[in-house]
Amino acid sequence: MTGAPGEHLVLASGSAARRDMLAGAGVPFTVRPADVDEEALKASLTHVDAVELALELARAKALAVSRHDSEAWVLGADQTLAFDGGLVSKAPSLEAARIRLATMRGRSHQLHSGAALARDGRLVWSGVDTVTLVMRDFSDAFLDAYLASEGEGLLACVGAYRLEGMGSQLFESVDGDYFTVLGLPLWPVLAELRRVGVLAS
Structure with a gap:
């Protein structure tokens, strides 16, 4: 699938999951991760809630590139x-991930x-789109096996899980869109890309 002649999309994110979603949807794009100090931006936005923070970070990355x-x-x-009642950041270590998941x-x-x-x-x-996830009451033995299987790749995920991997076994229910869990509100994004001519309508 191609968009209008001359219309080019750049993904300002290094996320493999977001790249895979766009590629799987047939979206032509290149990748250029944004040089944004996320921690500094978060520190300056302590007055906003988790929903607005997700938007502000996305806006900052798009504008930076x-x-x-x-x-x-x-x-x-x-x-x-x-x-x-609080905001969770990426775990700095597997032990921190273990404590968080427990x-x-x-x-x-x-999310x-x-x-x-x-x-x-x-x-x-x-x-922005929101999904509510309910974790099951898994055992310590399962948690240890999960962390051993997935390894330090989990530290790149805000919840220390990947729903597209073994992390699916952590949950008993997910209320919302699967793509949103993976990190992109894909349906609204595709609609906007069609509107601006990146994708054919």
Whole structure:
């Protein structure tokens, strides 16, 4: 599937899951991860909730790359995890991941996946989608086996799990869109790419 002549999309994210989603949907794009200090941005946005933070991070990434490529449509994306009234960041170690998952088992949390589209250094569109996930009350033995199987790759995931892998066994239910769990509100993004002519309608 191709878009209008001359319309080019850049994904401002290094996420393999987001690359796979776009490629699987037949979207032509190139990748240029945004040089954004996420921790500094989060520190400056302590007044916003998890939903707005996902949007702000996605917008910042789209704009950061768009300012250096005025001819391309730039897609930024980010995801936040809300649990027990607070915001969860990526675990710094497998032991930290173990503690976090043990705390979350038998309980629910929300994933908010934000996306933003920019052109010529200007924000054109942004949106967010939310999924509620309920972890089952898994055993310590399963948790240990899971961490051993998945390894340090989990540290790149905000929830220390990949639903497309063995992490699916951590859950008893997921209320919302599967793509949103993976890190991109894919249906709204595809609709916007059709609207601006990156994809054929």
